[in-house]
Amino acid sequence: xxxxxxxxxxxxxxxxxxxxxxxxxxxxxxxxxxxxxxxxxxxxxxxxxxxxxxxxxxxxxxxxxxxxxxxxxxxxxxxxxxxxxxxxxxxxxxxxxxxxxxxxxxxxxxxxxxxxxxxxxxxxxxxxxxxxxxxxxxxxxxxxxxxxxxxxxxxxxxxxxxxxxxxxxxxxxxxxxxxxxxxxxxxxxxxxxxxxxxxxxxxxxxxxxxxxxxxxxxxxxxxxxxxxxxxxxxxxxxxxxxxxxxxxxxxxxxxxxxxxxxxxxxxxxxxxxxxxxxxxxxxxxxxxxxxxxxxxxxxxxxxxxxxxxxxxxxxxxxxxxxxxxxxxxxxxxxxxxxxxxxxxxxxxxxxxxxxxxxxxxxxxxxxxxxxx
Amino acid sequence: xxxxxxxxxxxxxxxxxxxxxxxxxxxxxxxxxxxxxxxxxxxxxxxxxxxxxxxxxxxxxxxxxxxxxxxxxxxxxxxxxxxxxxxxxxxxxxxxxxxxxxxxxxxxxxxxxxxxxxxxxxxxxxxxxxxxxxxxxxxxxxxxxxxxxxxxxxxxxxxxxxxxxxxxxxxxxxxxxxxxxxxxxxxxxxxxxxxxxxxxxxxxxxxxxxxxxxxxxxxxxxxxxxxxxxxxxxxxxxxxxxxxxxxxxxxxxxxxxxxxxxx
Ligand SMILES: Nc1ncnc2c1ncn2[C@@H]1O[C@H](COP(=O)(O)OP(=O)(O)O)[C@@H](O)[C@H]1O
Ligand SMILES: [Mg+2]
Numbered sequence: 001x002x003x004x005x006x007x008x009x010x011x012x013x014x015x016x017x018x019x020x021x022x023x024x025x026x027x028x029x030x031x032x033x034x035x036x037x038x039x040x041x042x043x044x045x046x047x048x049x050x051x052x053x054x055x056x057x058x059x060x061x062x063x064x065x066x067x068x069x070x071x072x073x074x075x076x077x078x079x080x081x082x083x084x085x086x087x088x089x090x091x092x093x094x095x096x097x098x099x100x101x102x103x104x105x106x107x108x109x110x111x112x113x114x115x116x117x118x119x120x121x122x123x124x125x126x127x128x129x130x131x132x133x134x135x136x137x138x139x140x141x142x143x144x145x146x147x148x149x150x151x152x153x154x155x156x157x158x159x160x161x162x163x164x165x166x167x168x169x170x171x172x173x174x175x176x177x178x179x180x181x182x183x184x185x186x187x188x189x190x191x192x193x194x195x196x197x198x199x200x201x202x203x204x205x206x207x208x209x210x211x212x213x214x215x216x217x218x219x220x221x222x223x224x225x226x227x228x229x230x231x232x233x234x235x236x237x238x239x240x241x242x243x244x245x246x247x248x249x250x251x252x253x254x255x256x257x258x259x260x261x262x263x264x265x266x267x268x269x270x271x272x273x274x275x276x277x278x279x280x281x282x283x284x285x286x287x288x289x290x291x292x293x294x295x296x297x298x299x300x301x302x303x304x305x306x307x308x309x310x311x312x313x314x315x316x317x318x319x320x321x322x323x324x325x326x327x328x329x330x331x332x333x334x335x336x337x338x339x340x341x342x343x344x345x346x347x348x349x350x351x352x353x354x355x356x357x358x359x360x361x362x363x364x365x366x367x368x369x370x371x372x
Numbered sequence: 373x374x375x376x377x378x379x380x381x382x383x384x385x386x387x388x389x390x391x392x393x394x395x396x397x398x399x400x401x402x403x404x405x406x407x408x409x410x411x412x413x414x415x416x417x418x419x420x421x422x423x424x425x426x427x428x429x430x431x432x433x434x435x436x437x438x439x440x441x442x443x444x445x446x447x448x449x450x451x452x453x454x455x456x457x458x459x460x461x462x463x464x465x466x467x468x469x470x471x472x473x474x475x476x477x478x479x480x481x482x483x484x485x486x487x488x489x490x491x492x493x494x495x496x497x498x499x500x501x502x503x504x505x506x507x508x509x510x511x512x513x514x515x516x517x518x519x520x521x522x523x524x525x526x527x528x529x530x531x532x533x534x535x536x537x538x539x540x541x542x543x544x545x546x547x548x549x550x551x552x553x554x555x556x557x558x559x560x561x562x563x564x565x566x567x568x569x570x571x572x573x574x575x576x577x578x579x580x581x582x583x584x585x586x587x588x589x590x591x592x593x594x595x596x597x598x599x600x601x602x603x604x605x606x607x608x609x610x611x612x613x614x615x616x617x618x619x620x621x622x623x624x625x626x627x628x629x630x631x632x633x634x635x
Contacts, residue, residue: 057537077540084541090534094556103552104542155542 006034006191007068007158009054014063016049016215023049025215026063031208036185036192040202041212042238047195048087050212051161054193056080067158083152087163089144091136097123097147098132104155122154125184142173149181153188162194166201178204199239203227211235214368229272234365236286243287243331245359252276256356259283264327267302269356283361289320291358292333294341294350301353305331312344319344323352398615405608412603423609433594433610440591443508444573450513451569455520456562460554463528474521481518488515489582496583503587511583512573519572520565527561560632567625571618 009031016024024046031037039047052058054065056077064073072080091100098119105115123129126146136144145165152160165181166174182205185192196202202209203223211218211226211234219231230236233244247261256269257276268285270276277283295301307325319340321333333352342350379387404412406419427433458477462470480488492511493502501507531554539549555562577592584593591610598607 055537055541057540077537078543078545080541081543082541084538086534086538088532088534090532090538092535092538092553103539103544106552107539107542107544107548151542 006189008033009037009159009191009193010066010069011050011054012064012066014050014053014065015061016046016053016058017061023215024053024060027212027215027217028063029210029217029220031191031193034189034191036182036194036205036207038194038196038202038206038209039212040196040199040209040239043197045212046215047197047212048163049215051163051193051195054159055082055084055161081155081158083155083157083160085145085148085152085160085162085165088168089136089148091144091147091151093136096133096135097128097139100136100147101151101154103151108155118154122150125153126150126180141169142177145169145177146180149184153190157190160190160192162192164195164197167196167198174198174201181205203239209239211238213238213365216366218365229360230286230362232363232365233284233286236360236362241289241332243289244362245285245287245328247283247285249277249279249281249283252279257283259285261285262327262329264305266359267356268359268361269302271357271360277361284364285359286362287331287354287359289332289334290318292331292335292352292354294333294335295353296341299353302356303359304351304353306349306351307331309344309346309348309350311346323350401608401611401615404605405612407605407608409605412605412608423605424613426606427609427613430606433591433606436589436591436594439505439588440574443505443512443588443590444570446505446509447512447516447573448566448570450509451516451520452562452566454513455517455565455569456524456558458517459521459524459528460550463525463531474525477521478518480515485515485576485578489579492579493582502583503585505588507583508580508588508590511579512576513569515576515579516569516572519568520562523561523565523568524558525561527558527564531557560628563628564625567621571621575614575618 009029011027011029014024014027015022027046027050029037039050041047049058053060056072056075056079060073064071066072067080092103095103101122102115102119105118110118119132120129123132126149128143128146128150131139131143131147136147139147145168148165166177169177178201185205194202194205206223208220209223209226210220213234219226219235221229226235226239230239230242236242236244245259245261245266247259247266249257250260250265251258253276255276256267257279259266259268266285268283293301295304305323305325305328307323309321310324310330311322313320314337315334316337318337319335321335321344323331323333325331331352342348403414403419405423406421407413407415407423408418408420409416455477458473462474488511492507496502496507496511499507501510535553535557536549539553544552575592576590577596580588580590580593581596584590591614595607595610595614598604
């Protein structure tokens with residue numbers, strides 16, 4: 001694996017229709033050299049279709065795929081030199097680990113000696129030197145995943161494509177391999193395009209996340225930007241959990257506004273540079289449960305609400321509460337367990353507060369199939 | 373078969389009766405072949421292997437066995453090549469139209485072989501293929517194709533198409549993918565189809581009656597003639613040999629399946 005820099009990928013107006021059904025709708029994306037991009041979306045949102053179009057297995061109905069500015073849309077998959085880790089890994093069951101990893105080199109007609117050295121280096125990279133002679137079915141899921149990774153990297157691909165590489169693994173192993181994948185990306189400096197429906201995986205691995213829904217690109221950005229400033233209700237809901245508060249704007253200032261929601265008056269401070277909405281307009285706010293704090297007797301906050309606990313659960317690191325409030329309906333809050341001043345119980349009355357910049361305005365999503 | 377209920381006594385009884393019904397007519401030739409008499413009958417005073425000896429020393433019988441064998445081998449090669457290519461082609465294209473092709477390939481199996489034989493007789497005549505080794509090989513090979521198409525298609529249905537995609541994503545050409553990934557995965561299906569195609573040719577009689585007469589005189593044909601002309605127990609001995617050989621092939625097929633299932 002040479003230290004050559006990665007390559008830049010661009011997707012331009014990619015559309016894929018199956019009959020009347022639009023699986024991918026006018027998606028444009030840029031992945032810079034050496035970046036880790038994750039396509040994130042629920043099942044059926046078109047992630048695999050986009051990845052397969054990049055790999056060359058799906059012929060786009062419209063649009064183009066560019067590598068370093070060159071249009072590669074007509075190129076067949078075997079000529080693209082992209083490494084790919086398939087969903088379920090797609091290891092060759094009749095070949096040993098070493099034969100699997102050596103396959104791309106055998107295809108390129110490399111000599112046995114060259115092959116052996118590279119296979120060993122690739123297996124080293126994923127810490128599987130000892131398993132070279134095993135068959136795939138004699139390996140655990142995590143080991144198979146690593147073989148797939150070694151096989152995709154051994155021929156120095158220009159790009160690494162990963163389709164749900166960790167989704168078949170249990171939670172602990174997944175976290176472990178996430179770390180490994182991230183370290184691997186740092187080390188080899190290749191451009192990675194990853195597909196997942198797991199928001200935690202997307203947040204922890206990516207430089208950039210592209211959120212998809214119903215085949216459309218909803219928002220693109222860095223993990224923090226997306227988490228802190230979701231553009232729509234869908235993004236706020238899919239990337240983490242969120243409360244949604246709807247109200248009418250009563251008073252606008254330079255960097256914020258006051259919102260009347262169900263009889264309560266909420267202060268909102270805009271963090272990103274944006275024009276505050278005009279008075280009288282209806283606005284939807286997203287408020288992350290962990291941004292709510294339990295208020296002690298006499299303590300105040302920019303926004304305060306009183307309510308009774310409807311349901312609660314213990315999460316180890318914290319308590320998750322569902323609080324029924326008079327004005328804002330049910331609100332979900334997550335309190336760190338180590339500093340929760342209360343022992344939660346159903347029916348318990350409490351006061352919650354949050355800062356003016358904790359809630360962010362989001363848009364309602366366009367209904368599926370709407371082509372605007 | 374995990375998670376299925378075992379058969380009840382009634383079910384088991386029916387299964388045994390059915391099995392007996394199928395097997396008994398075959399078993400009856402065994403004592404007949406071992407008869408000590410000169411005509412087709414059950415052993416009277418003791419068993420004797422002399423009819424086996426007759427068969428295995430007769431030039432006519434051995435010639436027919438050899439002819440049947442070479443025809444079956446050649447027909448199998450033809451059927452396996454054409455059937456495998458057809459099945460892979462249909463699988464790769466996998467459109468509505470390929471279903472039609474697949475049904476078309478099964479026609480020789482569906483059409484009564486006597487109809488087929490009459491048809492062959494009519495157009496083999498002008499081609500000079502009547503009573504020729506090549507003619508019989510063609511007839512048996514073509515009618516053997518469906519077996520191969522069925523077994524190979526079944527094997528392909530269990531083939532993960534992502535393996536092909538994986539091979540291509542690593543730069544493999546179509547022929548490399550075929551040789552190193554697809555064929556090794558479906559080999560059990562191909563061998564299975566080959567065994568069926570071989571057996572099909574090995575015991576085929578109806579077409580041979582029509583398109584062969586003197587030059588080509590296969591084993592089933594000799595048995596047929598033997599039964600019509602004299603009731604020599606040698607026929608039963610041949611039948612036993614035939615059954616034994618077929619059984620061996622089917623057991624081979626079974627062992628192969630076992631191995632792939634375990635593997
Ligand atoms: N070959 C196909 N024919 C018809 N519909 C398809 C085909 N492939 C994918 N789809 C549809 O396109 C949508 C997106 O699929 P996919 O990209 O696999 O989603 P994801 O990977 O996000 O789960 C799904 O609704 C799926 O049913
Ligand atoms: Mg998918």
